[in-house]
Amino acid sequence: MNKQNHIDQHVQDLLNGGIDGELSAEERKELDQLLNSSATVRDLNDELSAFCSLMQELPEREPPQYLHNAITRQVRLPLEASTATGKNAILGAWLPTHWLRVGFGFAAGLAITVGVYEMGSQPISPEDAANMVGTVIQNPDAGQGTLLDSIKFDTGLMRGKVELREKDHLLLLDVRLNSDVPMEVTVDFAGKGLEFEGISRMQNQTDVVSVDNGVINIASNGEQHYAIKLRRDQDVHEPFSTTLALGFFANNTLVYEAEIGKSR
Amino acid sequence: MHKDSDAALVNDCKRGDRRAMAQLINQYERPVYNAAYRILGSMEDAADVTQTVFLKAFEHIADFDPEFRFFSWIYRIAINESLNQIKKRHHQEPLADSQASPWRGPEEDLESERLCQRVQAALMELNEEYRTVVVLKHITGCSYQQIGEILQLPEKTVKSRLYSARQIMKQTLKNDGTERS
Numbered sequence: 001m002n003k004q005n006h007i008d009q010h011v012q013d014l015l016n017g018g019i020d021g022e023l024s025a026e027e028r029k030e031l032d033q034l035l036n037s038s039a040t041v042r043d044l045n046d047e048l049s050a051f052c053s054l055m056q057e058l059p060e061r062e063p064p065q066y067l068h069n070a071i072t073r074q075v076r077l078p079l080e081a082s083t084a085t086g087k088n089a090i091l092g093a094w095l096p097t098h099w100l101r102v103g104f105g106f107a108a109g110l111a112i113t114v115g116v117y118e119m120g121s122q123p124i125s126p127e128d129a130a131n132m133v134g135t136v137i138q139n140p141d142a143g144q145g146t147l148l149d150s151i152k153f154d155t156g157l158m159r160g161k162v163e164l165r166e167k168d169h170l171l172l173l174d175v176r177l178n179s180d181v182p183m184e185v186t187v188d189f190a191g192k193g194l195e196f197e198g199i200s201r202m203q204n205q206t207d208v209v210s211v212d213n214g215v216i217n218i219a220s221n222g223e224q225h226y227a228i229k230l231r232r233d234q235d236v237h238e239p240f241s242t243t244l245a246l247g248f249f250a251n252n253t254l255v256y257e258a259e260i261g262k263s264r
Numbered sequence: 265m266h267k268d269s270d271a272a273l274v275n276d277c278k279r280g281d282r283r284a285m286a287q288l289i290n291q292y293e294r295p296v297y298n299a300a301y302r303i304l305g306s307m308e309d310a311a312d313v314t315q316t317v318f319l320k321a322f323e324h325i326a327d328f329d330p331e332f333r334f335f336s337w338i339y340r341i342a343i344n345e346s347l348n349q350i351k352k353r354h355h356q357e358p359l360a361d362s363q364a365s366p367w368r369g370p371e372e373d374l375e376s377e378r379l380c381q382r383v384q385a386a387l388m389e390l391n392e393e394y395r396t397v398v399v400l401k402h403i404t405g406c407s408y409q410q411i412g413e414i415l416q417l418p419e420k421t422v423k424s425r426l427y428s429a430r431q432i433m434k435q436t437l438k439n440d441g442t443e444r445s
Contacts, residue, residue, distance in 0.1 A: 017423075051430055058380055059380060067293065075285060077280045151315075161312070
């Protein structure tokens with residue numbers, strides 16, 4: 001570092017520029033003269049060259065496989081966005097009656113044991129869990145496993161991130177959501193060879209959960225972080241290769257929908 | 265970094281052409297991811313940031329001024345998002361490459377991987393101003409003028425930061441016993 005202190009800004013620029021190929025012919029000539037006449041400049045140039053060649057050897061990292069599809073799936077170009085409102089009808093008709101039935105008030109009174117979800121040794125099938133309503137409990141192991149896919153969104157009303165992970169025979173859907181209004185999230189896993197295993201709650205909200213005919217519904221508000229566990233058929237050994245449909249509703253209106261998983 | 269072809273693709277995106285959008289993502293996904301990875305030292309955070317970068321870029325594509333270059337715009341978003349990510353995890357230690365990517369390759373490449381990890385660790389020791397300049401120079405291959413455009417800094421400041429950053433990293437690696445003769 002001592003050498004550096006004695007090198008003025010102009011020489012620093014010449015050294016940098018020489019190594020980065022950004023010198024004019026005149027500057028190149030000046031640097032060559034300096035290199036011939038000064039051992040200090042020569043040493044610095046050698047050190048800098050060695051360092052830069054080391055930096056050039058840093059390997060390029062391969063982005064995760066899911067990333068490209070995750071991005072293209074989520075991007076809405078301006079013209080598309082203005083014509084995409086028709087999608088609101090997909091689950092909108094079903095939700096009002098369903099959520100009237102579920103109701104946020106259940107959260108405090110009906111603490112039906114999502115502990116059951118977590119502690120039961122037997123997986124809960126969609127049929128078993130139909131119409132179950134309850135709060136969820138904490139589970140620190142959620143959010144682990146191999147990352148299969150990830151989506152991020154920001155609709156103005158709500159923003160968040162959902163990750164799909166695989167661990168042994170479990171699929172973990174890690175949901176982080178921050179909303180300004182009460183939100184309803186649906187996860188459709190019907191016909192995917194999956195069983196609902198439980199939900200790990202990571203924050204102290206009074207979320208309301210129901211599972212009905214292969215669709216999980218979670219009503220919540222504010223900042224949320226939870227992991228939905230789905231168990232795969234024990235006989236299946238290949239990686240998960242399908243998608244789960246996600247819907248995000250505010251005031252019974254679909255504000256965002258996405259697919260997560262392997263759509264390739 | 266093809267100004268004319270990028271500009272044409274951006275115009276097509278503004279008209280809602282998803283193939284043009286996919287082409288731009290193809291072109292910049294890898295450099296954006298690598299830049300984010302080198303700034304953050306974490307593959308998961310880099311993937312996260314890369315998604316955000318493209319979502320934000322295309323969300324505001326209608327506002328993009330064709331007088332500017334698309335690459336400098338996308339890299340600027342990438343740098344800003346990476347720095348935001350650092351702020352978000354302010355209380356956490358930045359992940360070194362060794363933590364983020366346990367080596368699983370052949371034994372003969374292990375030494376080379378260790379060297380990369382030491383270089384990444386030295387990069388992580390730089391402050392954010394220096395780290396971004398080094399990443400834009402050495403990872404994305406930007407010129408001084410392009411770095412200045414992306415970071416909105418005078419070229420003189422870019423050169424000065426780059427020189428200091430290189431000296432600091434060189435010294436860190438020397439102290440660490442990583443020297444190239």
